[in-house]
Amino acid sequence: MKKIRTVSLAAVTTAVTASFALIAALPAAAQESQQQLPTTPLNIGIHVIKAEVARSEDQREQGLMFRKRMGNNEGMVFVFDAPAGICMWMKNTLIPLSVAFIDKKGAILNVEEMKAQTLDSHCAQGAASYALEMNKGWFKEKNIKPGTVIEGLPQ
Numbered sequence: 001m002k003k004i005r006t007v008s009l010a011a012v013t014t015a016v017t018a019s020f021a022l023i024a025a026l027p028a029a030a031q032e033s034q035q036q037l038p039t040t041p042l043n044i045g046i047h048v049i050k051a052e053v054a055r056s057e058d059q060r061e062q063g064l065m066f067r068k069r070m071g072n073n074e075g076m077v078f079v080f081d082a083p084a085g086i087c088m089w090m091k092n093t094l095i096p097l098s099v100a101f102i103d104k105k106g107a108i109l110n111v112e113e114m115k116a117q118t119l120d121s122h123c124a125q126g127a128a129s130y131a132l133e134m135n136k137g138w139f140k141e142k143n144i145k146p147g148t149v150i151e152g153l154p155q
Contacts, residue, residue, distance in 0.1 A: 043151040051077040065092040075134040083127035096136035101128040106149045111139045
């Protein structure tokens with residue numbers, strides 16, 4: 001004779017809720033283990049930056065989203081296919097950043113301060129080939145202004 005096991009509605013509800021919680025947590029876990037991008041050293045006068053290189057459309061779209069911190073002389077350089085009027089925003093970006101828009105010769109066009117988790121547009125004041133994101137205030141603290149040339153940018 002077979003035994004029939006009964007399960008309470010509360011137990012089923014708990015199991016289903018736990019399953020949904022696990023599924024919902026998967027994207028967050030994936031975001032935490034964000035793909036490591038190649039890095040390159042950039043030179044701005046006496047300052048050396050360890051910059052992650054975001055070259056593909058997917059890499060540029062992901063950018064620094066979901067990062068909880070970034071080192072003092074670390075950043076991300078976005079490489080664009082052709083000089084253009086580029087704009088950046090901070091969707092899902094947890095840390096405030098400064099962005100320098102850079103022309104094809106490596107000269108900074110303008111620097112913008114960006115608040116975390118906003119959709120405000122911050123745009124290049126000219127045709128930019130690169131954008132370099134650093135911790136908020138980094139360029140100002142180092143007295144780096146438009147016209148300054150950045151060396152070592154990826155081609």
